[in-house]
Amino acid sequence: MLVVWIILALVVVAVLWLVFTYNRLVRLRNESSQGFSGIDIQLKRRADLIPNLVESVKAYAAHEQGVFDEVSEARSRTLSAQGVGEASDAAGRTTAALGRLFAVAEAYPQLRASENFQRLQEELADTEDKIAAARRYYNTVVQQYNTAQQTFPASLVAGTFGFTPRDFFRLDDDGDRAPVSVSM
Amino acid sequence: MTLQQQIRANRLRTLVVLLGFGALCGVFVAIVYYAYQPGVAGFIGIIAIVYGLISWFAAGSMIAAASGAHPVTKEQQPRVYRLLENVSIAAGLRKTPDLYWVDDSSPNAFAAGRDPDHAYVAVTSGIVELMDDRELEGVLAHEVSHVRNRDVRLMSLAAVLVGVIALAADLLMRITIFGGGDDERDGGLGGLAVIVGLVAAVLAPIGASLLQMSLSRRREYLADASAVEITGDAEGLARALAALRDDTQPLRTVTRATAHLYIESPLRDHKGLRSSLGGMFDTHPPLEDRIARLEQMGGFTLPQPA
Numbered sequence: 001m002l003v004v005w006i007i008l009a010l011v012v013v014a015v016l017w018l019v020f021t022y023n024r025l026v027r028l029r030n031e032s033s034q035g036f037s038g039i040d041i042q043l044k045r046r047a048d049l050i051p052n053l054v055e056s057v058k059a060y061a062a063h064e065q066g067v068f069d070e071v072s073e074a075r076s077r078t079l080s081a082q083g084v085g086e087a088s089d090a091a092g093r094t095t096a097a098l099g100r101l102f103a104v105a106e107a108y109p110q111l112r113a114s115e116n117f118q119r120l121q122e123e124l125a126d127t128e129d130k131i132a133a134a135r136r137y138y139n140t141v142v143q144q145y146n147t148a149q150q151t152f153p154a155s156l157v158a159g160t161f162g163f164t165p166r167d168f169f170r171l172d173d174d175g176d177r178a179p180v181s182v183s184m
Numbered sequence: 185m186t187l188q189q190q191i192r193a194n195r196l197r198t199l200v201v202l203l204g205f206g207a208l209c210g211v212f213v214a215i216v217y218y219a220y221q222p223g224v225a226g227f228i229g230i231i232a233i234v235y236g237l238i239s240w241f242a243a244g245s246m247i248a249a250a251s252g253a254h255p256v257t258k259e260q261q262p263r264v265y266r267l268l269e270n271v272s273i274a275a276g277l278r279k280t281p282d283l284y285w286v287d288d289s290s291p292n293a294f295a296a297g298r299d300p301d302h303a304y305v306a307v308t309s310g311i312v313e314l315m316d317d318r319e320l321e322g323v324l325a326h327e328v329s330h331v332r333n334r335d336v337r338l339m340s341l342a343a344v345l346v347g348v349i350a351l352a353a354d355l356l357m358r359i360t361i362f363g364g365g366d367d368e369r370d371g372g373l374g375g376l377a378v379i380v381g382l383v384a385a386v387l388a389p390i391g392a393s394l395l396q397m398s399l400s401r402r403r404e405y406l407a408d409a410s411a412v413e414i415t416g417d418a419e420g421l422a423r424a425l426a427a428l429r430d431d432t433q434p435l436r437t438v439t440r441a442t443a444h445l446y447i448e449s450p451l452r453d454h455k456g457l458r459s460s461l462g463g464m465f466d467t468h469p470p471l472e473d474r475i476a477r478l479e480q481m482g483g484f485t486l487p488q489p490a
Contacts, residue, residue: 034276129266130269133273137275
C-alpha cells in the first residue's frame with residue numbers, strides 16, 4: 001500500500017513540475033513576442049519619419065538620387081519585413097542609408113539650420129534610442145527563453161511541446177550607430 | 185553574486201519579511217483577544233480594516249499630494265520624458281508611467297502607484313538640473329525597476345500595514361488607560377492585561393516599522409541591479425548616486441511616511457551621523473554600499489570624493 005502512495009506522490013510532483021515548466025516557457029514565449037512587437041513599433045515609427053526627411057533634403061540636393069533611392073528601398077523593406085531576421089536586416093540597411101543621407105545634408109548649412117530638419121533629426125535620434133531600448137529588452141527575454149529551453153530537464157518539455165529557440169535581434173553595425181546623430 | 189542570484193535572494197527575503205509581518209499581526213490580534221474582551225478586539229479590528237482600505241485605495245493621490253508632485257506632459261519636459269520612455273521600453277513595460285514633477289531644488293526621485301499600468305515616476309527640479317542624461321537615465325531606470333518589480337505595490341501595502349498597526353496600537357493604548365473600569369473580567373488578569381496591552385501597543389509599531397525599513401533597503405539594492413540590467417550602464421547610475429551623496433540639501437515636502445519611496449533617503453544628512461541603532465531604521469542602505477555594488481557589477485571605480 002505504501003508503495004502505491006509513494007508512486008502516486010511522485011506522479012503528482014511530476015505533473016506539477018510539468019505544468020509549472022510548460023507555463024514558464026509559454027510566458028517567456030509571449031514576452032519575447034511582445035518584445036519583438038516593441039521593436040517593430042519603433043522601426044515603423046522610424047520608417048514614417050523617412051518621407052519627410054527625404055523631401056527636406058531633396059529640396060537642396062535633388063541630384064543625390066542614389067541616396068534617396070537607397071533610403072526608400074530600405075524603408076519599404078522595413079515595412080514588408082517578416083520575422084526577426086528580415087526586420088533586423090532592414091533595420092541595418094535603414095541605419096546605413098540614413099547615415100549617407102545625413103552625410104549629404106552636411107554639405108548644406110541652410111538645410112541643417114532649418115527648424116523642420118532639426119526637428120526631424122531630433123525625432124530620428126529619439127527613435128534610434130528607442131529601437132536600441134526595445135532591442136535590449138527583446139534580447140534579454142530571448143536569452144532567458146532560449147536558456148530555459150536548453151537546460152535539462154526543461155529541455156524535455158520544450159522538445160515535446162515544440163518550443164523552439166528564437167533569434168536575437170542583431171544589427172551588423174552595432175557600435176557604429178553614430179552617423180544619425182550628426183554633430184553640428 | 186550575479187544579478188539573477190541577487191534577484192532571487194531578494195525575492196526570498198521579501199517573502200520572509202512579509203511572513204514576519206503576518207506573524208506580527210497575528211500575535212497582536214491574539215494578545216488583544218485574550219487580554220481584553222472579544223468586543224474590544226472586534227472594535228479595534230473593524231476600525232483598523234476600514235482605515236486600511238481607505239488608505240490603500242487613496243494611496244497614489246495621497247502620496248502625490250503629500251510630496252507636492254504634479255503631473256507634467258511630454259511637451260513641458262521633453263528631455264526627461266524621452267529618457268523615461270526609453271527606460272520603460274527597455275524594461276518591457278506595456279505603458280510608460282506618467283511623469284510627475286516636484287518643484288524642489290533638492291535632487292531626488294520616487295515612484296508610486298498601485299500597479300505598472302497606473303504608476304507614475306516623480307522627479308524634483310533639482311535632480312533634473314543636477315544630472316546629465318546618462319545619470320538621469322540611471323535614476324529613472326531605478327524608479328522604473330520599482331514599478332516593474334511591483335515594488336510600488338508592495339511598498340504601498342507595507343505603508344498601509346504599518347499605518348494600520350500603529351492605529352490599532354494607539355487605540356489599544358487609549359482603551360487600556362482610559363477604559364480600565366470595563367475589563368474587570370477576573371481579578372488577576374485585569375492587571376496583567378493592562379501590562380501586556382501596553383507592551384504590545386509600544387512594540388507593535390516599532391516592529392512594523394523595522395520590517396518596513398528592512399523590506400525597503402533590500403528593494404533598493406534590487407532596483408539598482410535591475411536598473412543596470414535595463415540601461416546596461418552601471419557607471420551612469422553610480423555617478424548619479426555619487427552626485428546625490430555629494431548633495432546635502434534636504435527635501436522640503438517630505439514626511440516619514442513617504443521617505444521609503446525616494447531613490448535616496450530624503451531625511452538623512454548624507455555626510456552626518458548614522459543613527460545610533462546602526463541604521464536599523466533607515467529606509468535606504470548607505471549610498472557608499474550601493475555605489476560599491478555597482479562598481480563591482482560594472483567593473484569600474486569612481487573617483488573618491490575630495
